[in-house]
Amino acid sequence: MVPDMTIDFPVVEVREGKARFFIPDPKVFGEAGRLPPSRAPVFYNPRMSLNRDLAVLFLKAYQIKAGRALKVCEPMAGCGVRGLRFALEVDGLERIVLNDLSPRAYELAKLNVKHNGLEGLISVENEDAHKLLCRYSSPRQRLDYVDLDPFGSPSPFLDSALRAVRSGGVLALTATDTAPLSGLHVKACMRKYLGKPLRVSYWREIAVRLLIGAALLSALRHDLAVNPLFSYGVDHYVRAYVEISRGAKEADKHLDYMGFILHCRNCLRREVKRGLTPFLPDRCGSCGSRLDYAGPLWLGRLVDKGFCEEMLRQVEGSTLENVKSTTKLIVRLIDEADAPLTYYVSDEVCERLKVPIPPINDIVSELNFRGYLSTRTHFHDRGFKTEASSETVLEVIKEIVEEKKV
Numbered sequence: 512m513v514p515d516m517t518i519d520f521p522v523v524e525v526r527e528g529k530a531r532f533f534i535p536d537p538k539v540f541g542e543a544g545r546l547p548p549s550r551a552p553v554f555y556n557p558r559m560s561l562n563r564d565l566a567v568l569f570l571k572a573y574q575i576k577a578g579r580a581l582k583v584c585e586p587m588a589g590c591g592v593r594g595l596r597f598a599l600e601v602d603g604l605e606r607i608v609l610n611d612l613s614p615r616a617y618e619l620a621k622l623n624v625k626h627n628g629l630e631g632l633i634s635v636e637n638e639d640a641h642k643l644l645c646r647y648s649s650p651r652q653r654l655d656y657v658d659l660d661p662f663g664s665p666s667p668f669l670d671s672a673l674r675a676v677r678s679g680g681v682l683a684l685t686a687t688d689t690a691p692l693s694g695l696h697v698k699a700c701m702r703k704y705l706g707k708p709l710r711v712s713y714w715r716e717i718a719v720r721l722l723i724g725a726a727l728l729s730a731l732r733h734d735l736a737v738n739p740l741f742s743y744g745v746d747h748y749v750r751a752y753v754e755i756s757r758g759a760k761e762a763d764k765h766l767d768y769m770g771f772i773l774h775c776r777n778c779l780r781r782e783v784k785r786g787l788t789p790f791l792p793d794r795c796g797s798c799g800s801r802l803d804y805a806g807p808l809w810l811g812r813l814v815d816k817g818f819c820e821e822m823l824r825q826v827e828g829s830t831l832e833n834v835k836s837t838t839k840l841i842v843r844l845i846d847e848a849d850a851p852l853t854y855y856v857s858d859e860v861c862e863r864l865k866v867p868i869p870p871i872n873d874i875v876s877e878l879n880f881r882g883y884l885s886t887r888t889h890f891h892d893r894g895f896k897t898e899a900s901s902e903t904v905l906e907v908i909k910e911i912v913e914e915k916k917v
């Protein structure tokens with residue numbers, strides 16, 4: 512069906528949250544989300560509905576926190592699903608600006624806005640994201656919330672986006688370039704994020720910290736600071752929602768939240784060094800093996816616990832696609848909000864010990880029982896964060912296996 516003369520490819524109507532909208536027909540262009548996005552004329556990935564559910568909850572909670580009508584912008588909107596969902600599912604939005612460089616995405620997003628009767632609230636533009644954001648970069652023009660959801664890395668757009676967000680506003684970032692961020696392509700990561708990645712079992716946390724670190728490094732040059740309200744890493748992407756604050760003093764303080772994570776591949780020990788130019792030892796303090804490192808990256812908190820609790824309250828009465836997984840993720844983020852940096856994955860520890868893998872809950876309870884604050888992590892189903900040293904972690908797991916004969 513061609514619902515509009517401006518759309519020159521076959522489309523079908525789908526539903527996500529409260530939005531009903533048109534996407535390129537998966538029967539013609541292959542199943543949406545499974546294909547390289549270049550095959551379909553306009554991008555829509557149903558597998559990112561969890562990402563959009565969380566964005567809806569975030570914006571609901573942020574609107575309550577800000578206590579004012581919000582101006583929202585998605586500079587790379589694809590078919591417009593995210594903006595439609597904001598308009599239909601979040602109260603207290605004054606204006607939503609959707610934009611996409613692709614003329615076909617622009618036409619489809621415009622059609623979808625009309626289809627949902629949202630022309631009064633949403634405007635659609637067809638510009639390069641930099642050019643669009645530049646329009647909002649002077650005082651009193653700035654936006655409350657900018658959501659960057661590009662192909663791959665949001666890094667090239669950080670400067671433009673930061674300049675367009677008001678003080679106290681939020682910049683949301685999705686990065687899907689997990690090959691660089693997980694340490695597979697080290698140089699690509701250093702180019703995009705100005706920090707070295709690390710190919711370790713807890714790479715997802717490193718990736719989130721590199722993304723926030725890159726946002727902060729861009730912000731500092733404008734005398735801005737960033738504070739993560741909500742950030743996580745799942746599937747093939749990492750995501751961060753950072754609140755922007757203006758002022759050189761605030762920015763200076765944030766320099767202390769940057770630093771390095773050192774890792775010993777022999778005994779799994781991790782160390783943290785704060786600052787942009789600390790001395791980095793090259794030998795492990797426990798076993799004397801060579802240390803590898805990640806950074807500079809963000810060493811501060813990944814979420815604001817109170818903010819996450821508000822997001823959780825907003826789940827009730829909402830029309831999310833993935834209520835169970837959204838709730839589970841937020842609960843886990845609250846649980847691990849105060850936990851130490853980095854996590855262990857039981858598979859890796861057990862492989863090292865050459866023992867079977869005990870249930871993750873047994874490991875966490877045993878460590879807590881012995882007085883080491885420990886918790887599971889959303890980053891990995893068999894991952895846990897703990898105050899215990901790597902030596903203790905290895906010992907405790909060995910004992911659990913011996914006692915319980917796993």
Ligand SMILES: C[S@@+](CC[C@H](N)C(=O)[O-])C[C@H]1O[C@@H](n2cnc3c(N)ncnc32)[C@H](O)[C@@H]1O
Nearest residue numbers: 554587588589593611612613639640660661662
């Ligand atoms: C990952 S898709 C966006 C998906 C959308 N945010 C969603 O939730 O479904 C990235 C989009 O960015 C657009 N794009 C790429 N470069 C751009 C640029 N420089 N300015 C504006 N849009 C751009 C692409 O056309 C594509 O539609």
Ligand SMILES: [Zn+2]
Nearest residue numbers: 775778795798
């Ligand atoms: Zn060591």
